[in-house]
Amino acid sequence: MQVRTPLTLITGALGSGKTTLLRYILATVNRKIAILMNEFGEISIDSKIVAGKNVQMADLGGGCVCCSLLGEFEAAVNEIIETVAPDIIVVETTGLAEPDALVFDIQESIPIVRLDGVIAVVDADAMVRYPLIGHTERIQIAAVDIILLNKVDLVTEQQLYAIATKLGQINEVAQIISTQRCQIDPDLLFGIGRTEATIKPPHHVHQPQYTSFAYTTSATLTRDCFAEFADNLGEDVTRAKGFVRFPENTYLFNFVAGRWDLEEFTSEQTELVFIGKKIGDRQTEIVNRLKSCEQ
Numbered sequence: 001m002q003v004r005t006p007l008t009l010i011t012g013a014l015g016s017g018k019t020t021l022l023r024y025i026l027a028t029v030n031r032k033i034a035i036l037m038n039e040f041g042e043i044s045i046d047s048k049i050v051a052g053k054n055v056q057m058a059d060l061g062g063g064c065v066c067c068s069l070l071g072e073f074e075a076a077v078n079e080i081i082e083t084v085a086p087d088i089i090v091v092e093t094t095g096l097a098e099p100d101a102l103v104f105d106i107q108e109s110i111p112i113v114r115l116d117g118v119i120a121v122v123d124a125d126a127m128v129r130y131p132l133i134g135h136t137e138r139i140q141i142a143a144v145d146i147i148l149l150n151k152v153d154l155v156t157e158q159q160l161y162a163i164a165t166k167l168g169q170i171n172e173v174a175q176i177i178s179t180q181r182c183q184i185d186p187d188l189l190f191g192i193g194r195t196e197a198t199i200k201p202p203h204h205v206h207q208p209q210y211t212s213f214a215y216t217t218s219a220t221l222t223r224d225c226f227a228e229f230a231d232n233l234g235e236d237v238t239r240a241k242g243f244v245r246f247p248e249n250t251y252l253f254n255f256v257a258g259r260w261d262l263e264e265f266t267s268e269q270t271e272l273v274f275i276g277k278k279i280g281d282r283q284t285e286i287v288n289r290l291k292s293c294e295q
């Protein structure tokens with residue numbers, strides 16, 4: 001009998017900490033891990049962030065793995081198992097994906113894997129500042145075995161308790177674990193042995209209001225100018241991320257729910273992705289502001 005490779009699915013809103021969790025897993029779990037990524041946006045940033053010597057990765061490109069890319073997903077899973085025979089497969093879905101259809105399809109249509117567990121990363125800070133839980137986020141929370149209530153450093157104990165209560169009402173069975181930078185005992189993430197769901201979820205509706213665009217340049221940008229740009233990006237930018245080159249160094253830039261940070265990172269050029277509702281309306285202005293920071 002063929003052994004089915006365990007597969008773990010990571011879901012969660014844009015910028016909640018899914019890539020941070022992947023990086024943590026790769027740094028702490030001493031097993032052969034293969035990663036499948038499904039990003040929203042025309043250029044892939046996350047796969048470059050986690051790329052490394054000891055990880056086998058497949059990038060499913062833009063779009064939503066929860067429906068249109070299912071065939072591609074299955075092909076990628078088969079190929080990765082054939083070529084590297086990983087101990088574990090970890091899948092990061094886009095923050096805009098509803099994982100229930102994918103969960104069902106993995107169980108029904110890909111006999112070569114066994115869905116071991118589904119993990120949601122929840123941004124505690126975003127939950128405080130934008131308390132309304134949208135349809136997609138609700139489905140993400142409801143479909144999982146473990147909820148990482150992440151970014152606890154940005155909220156108070158009282159706020160954390162209120163969020164955990166709310167999450168518990170949406171998903172009564174998931175274990176809710178508070179984390180900072182997704183640091184959790186990795187043994188808790190694997191070997192969950194999820195029981196199979198047997199009811200096909202209803203066909204879900206996408207969120208066409210979300211769009212993205214990318215900006216790339218080989219010029220370096222002035223740091224102060226870029227900082228001022230990031231400070232004033234505004235709330236209609238849901239998520240921005242990518243690499244930015246200043247004369248002195250290159251950084252990974254992350255913008256989530258109005259907060260942004262830089263982390264030293266290697267990249268040959270500046271490449272940034274902007275995601276938001278109707279972000280196209282702001283594309284020209286954002287690109288012009290970035291161009292004005294080029295040296």
Ligand SMILES: Nc1nc2c(ncn2[C@@H]2O[C@H](COP(=O)(O)OP(=O)(O)OP(=O)(O)O)[C@@H](O)[C@H]2O)c(=O)[nH]1
Binds near residue numbers: 046094095241255261
């Ligand atoms: N303060 C704080 N920041 C965090 C924590 N976890 C992650 N971050 C930051 O949150 C930002 C987004 O994290 P990512 O891991 O890229 O989020 P993501 O869910 O992969 O984002 P998408 O793939 O775009 O949906 C980064 O700047 C992280 O450094 C945390 O516990 N505390």
